[in-house]
Amino acid sequence: MTPSLTRRQEIIGLLRRQEWTFDDLRHQLAVKVSTLEDDLTHIRRSVKVDRERLRVRSAVCADCGFRLSSTALHPPGRCPECRSGNLDGPWLAITKL
Ligand SMILES: [Zn+2]
Numbered sequence: 001m002t003p004s005l006t007r008r009q010e011i012i013g014l015l016r017r018q019e020w021t022f023d024d025l026r027h028q029l030a031v032k033v034s035t036l037e038d039d040l041t042h043i044r045r046s047v048k049v050d051r052e053r054l055r056v057r058s059a060v061c062a063d064c065g066f067r068l069s070s071t072a073l074h075p076p077g078r079c080p081e082c083r084s085g086n087l088d089g090p091w092l093a094i095t096k097l
Contacts, residue, residue: 007031008039012047015054015094022074022090033074040073040092051097059089 007029014020014028026036044054056071061079063086068075071090078085 008043008046011036011039012043012094015043015092016052019057019091019093021088022092025092037073043094047094052094053097055093055095057089057091057093059087062086062088 011025011029014025020028022036026033029036031039040054047054056073058071059068059075060066061068061082061084063084064079064082066079066081068080068087068090073090073092075090077087079087
């Protein structure tokens, strides 16, 4: 088993238990943004085999409450309404279909 496989399985386990923001998950695992994006792209495909899906709840602006339409895993960090950089989320989780 390769180290990257082990880490992806760890991520799947974490996301089955609770919702995580991208940054919390990244800090938990101590990996780079690009590494986690790559892992999540693979996980999104692989969990379908178990009839699960990677759910992304889009980010919300902490200042004006605007919910971003983007469900990108790691969207740009500014509110399109008020330009605040104070965004919460997006939140990721693995749920049963
Ligand atoms: Zn805003």
